[in-house]
Amino acid sequence: MAATAQRPAGARSIGARLGVWFGLAVIAVWTLAPIAVMVFTSFKPSGEIFTVPPTLLPREWTLANYLSVFTTSSMPQALRNSVVVGLLVALLTLTLGTSAGYALARIRFRGARSVSLFILLGQMVPLTVLLLALFRMINAIGFSDTVVGVALAHLVITLPLVTWMIRNQIAAIPYELEEAAMIDGCSRVDAVLYAVLPVAGPGLAAAGMFAFLQSWHEFVLASVLTRSDRSRTAPIALTEFATEFDVDWGATMAASVVLTVPLVIAFVALQRYLVNGLTGGAVKG
Template identity: 40%
Template structure:
C-alpha cells in the first residue's frame, strides 16, 4: 500500500521535473523547426505553426559544419582514450599500491581541480605557443586530458577500491603475472567505471568552449562549439540555425550515453565474488 501511494506522488513530481528540466531543451528543438518569422516574436508559440527543416539545411550546408564536426570527433576520441588509459594506470597505483610520495600525488590531483580556468588562460596560451601547439588539435587534446585527468583518476580509484584484492591474488596463485592479473581480472571488473568516466570526458571535450576558443584560431581547426558560437555576433543571434546545429551536436552525446548507460546500471561487479 505504502509504496503504491508514494509512487503516485513521485510520478507527479517526475512529470513536473520533466517539464521544468526539459523546457529549455524543448525550446531548442522547437525553435530549430520554426520558420524565421516565428522565432523572435513578442508572442512566441509553444508549437511551431509551420514545421520546417530549412534551419537544418542552412546549418549543415554552412561552411565549416562538417569540418568542425570532424574536429570535435577527433578531439573527443583522443581525449577520452588518452585520459582513460593514463588515468587507469595512475588509479591502479593509487588504489592498489603503497609508495613514497603518494599523499603528495593525491593532493596535487585534488588541487588541480581547484585551479580557476580563467586565470590559467594566458600562461597556458603562452606555453602552448612555445611548444608550437597553438592552433593545433593536439594542443587542445593535451589540455583537455590534463583538465579531466583528476576526475577520471579519482573516480576509477573509487571503482578499483571496491573490487576485493582476493580476486587478483587468486589469479596470482593460479600463475598469472601481475600485469596479467590486472588485464584479465581487474580490467573487466572496472568496465562500468571506465564507461562512467568516458561519458564525463566525452561531454567535457564535446562541449568545451573557452579553451578551444583561445587555443584555436583558424576556422578550419574550429570545434563544434566554436562553430556554433559563430551564429552570435554583435548584431544578435541567428537562433534558427544555431538551435538546429545545437540539436545536431547533442545527438552524438545522447547516442553515446544510451549505448553505455545499461552497462553502468547492470553493475558487472555484482556477482563477481559470489559466483
C-alpha cells in the same frame, strides 16, 4: 481493528508515492522543456520565432535552418573536430587516469593519500588562471591550432577527477582477485588487464563518458587555442550564427540540436557496455 489501523499507514504510503511522482514530473518538465523549445524552434522559419503570442509547435515546418548549418557554416568540420578531440581526450584520460589510479589504490607509499588529494586541487583552480600557461605550453611543443593541442589542454579538466574516480573504483575491488590470477600464472599486468579491469568496467565507462562530455562542451580553452576551421570545435563554431547586430536563432537552435545528437548516441551505445560490464568479468559465475 487491525485493518482499520493499517489504512492510515497505507494512505500515507500512497500519498508519499504520489508526492514523489509529482516531484519527479516537475523535475522532468523543468529539464525537458528547454530541450523541447530548442528542437521545435529549430524547425521554425525566422519570421515565426518571435511571434506574439508564442507557440511551441511551428505553424510552418522548415529544414532551412539545418541546411544553413550544414551548407553555409563551418559546423560540419567543427563537429568532426569535436568528435576527434573528445575521443582523444577520453582515450588519454582513461590511459593515464587508470595507470595513476591503480598506483594510488594498490601501491603503498608514504603520502599516497596526500598525493590523491593534491591531484584534486587541479579541479579547484579556475580555468582562466591556467590559460596563459597552457597556451604557452601548447605553442612550445608545436601543437598550436591543432586538434591534438586542444585535446592535450582538455586533460587539465578531465584527468584529476577521473584519476580520483578510478582510484576509488579499483580500491573497492578485493586484492585477492589479483592474487588469485597471479597464482594461476598471470603477471601483475595480466592480472590487472584480465581480472581487475573487467570488474571496473562500468566505472571506467562512466569515467570515459565524463571525459568525453567535458571535452565536448568545453569553450574557453578551445576558443583560446584555435584560430582556424581546421581545429575549431563545435561550441566555437556555434558563435558564427551571432553577428554584431543580429542572431540567427533558427540556425543556432538547429546547431544546438546537432550538438546534442552525438551525446544521445553515445549514451545509447554506452548503456549496453555498462550492462555487460556489470554482469560479466571475473566475478561471473
